[in-house]
Amino acid sequence: MILVGQYDSPVTRRVAVALHHYGIGFTRDTRSIFTDAAEVGRISPLTRIPALVLDDGEVLIDSAAILDFLDELAGDRALCPASGPTRRQVLQMTALAQGTLEKAAAVVYERHFHKPDQQSQAWLTRCLAQTRAGLDELTRRLAAPYACGSALSHADVMITTLIWYMQDRMDECLSPADHAPLIALARHCETLPAFRAAAISDFEKMPR
Ligand SMILES: N[C@@H](CCC(=O)N[C@@H](CS)C(=O)NCC(=O)O)C(=O)O
Incomplete structure (x- = not known):
């Protein structure tokens, strides 16, 4: 593959x-x-x-x-469990994290492809608010020790890769205080072997 x-x-x-x-x-x-x-x-x-x-x-x-x-x-x-309430929870948390990423990426792309005077401030304001709302809701729904309870799931992976993106690309929505549990979860997941094996190299970053 x-x-x-x-x-x-x-x-x-x-x-x-x-x-x-x-x-x-x-x-x-x-x-x-x-x-x-x-x-x-x-x-x-x-x-x-x-x-x-x-x-x-x-x-x-x-x-x-x-x-x-x-x-x-x-x-x-x-x-992700094959069925049952935890499956639903994993899929919903993952969708929330992925949706948050899509709104953050919309901000990054708007700023990348348009000069400042061509950017839509209304669109940026909307996407930034949606990104912030996504992070707030993820924090509110977060279980422990992992996003959906006792087991690592796709939700933890999506949250962890999202947090890296927020920290690297646009730190104006991620609050070290308000989103501390998300940041702590990501920090823990980054120490796990599968995450370390998929570490980001310097060459693979979007041109700025
Ligand atoms: N829903 C898709 C989203 C894929 C996506 O938007 N990927 C971005 C990179 S994070 C991309 O390829 N962007 C380039 C573009 O849309 O032109 C997925 O989960 O795979």
Whole structure:
């Protein structure tokens, strides 16, 4: 399998963490969606990452759909229960964290692609408020020791990769005081082997 995408993409990194956690071997294609967009677009039709190229050449896109496939391979070790209330909780917490990322990324892209005088302040204000609301709600719903209780799940992985993104790209929404439990969870998860194996190298960062 080949995982396409750089690890500064939280959704790409969450797939990498799951692959390492499950012990599934893979290689990487670290070409950039920005500087190598045409090449990435030949693999991933929307020129988005992650994409997972299977050994027979089939290409899977979208982190949730990719993880659905990997969870099937992982069976009982999947980072999401197969059924029941905890499954719902894991999927909802993961969706909340991923939705928060989408709003934060919208701010990052607006600032990256538009000069300051071309940026929509109304859009930025809206996205920043939605990002902040996402972080607040994640904090409110957070269980212990992991996001959804006693076991590590996809929610912890998404929260951890999201927190890295917030700290690296736009620290104006993440509050060390208000979101301390989220930050502490991410700090703990970053020490786990699967997260360390998917550490972000300096070369794989979006051009500024
Ligand atoms: N829902 C998708 C989102 C994928 C996504 O937006 N990836 C970003 C990187 S974090 C990307 O490829 N952005 C480039 C673009 O949209 O042009 C997933 O979970 O895989």
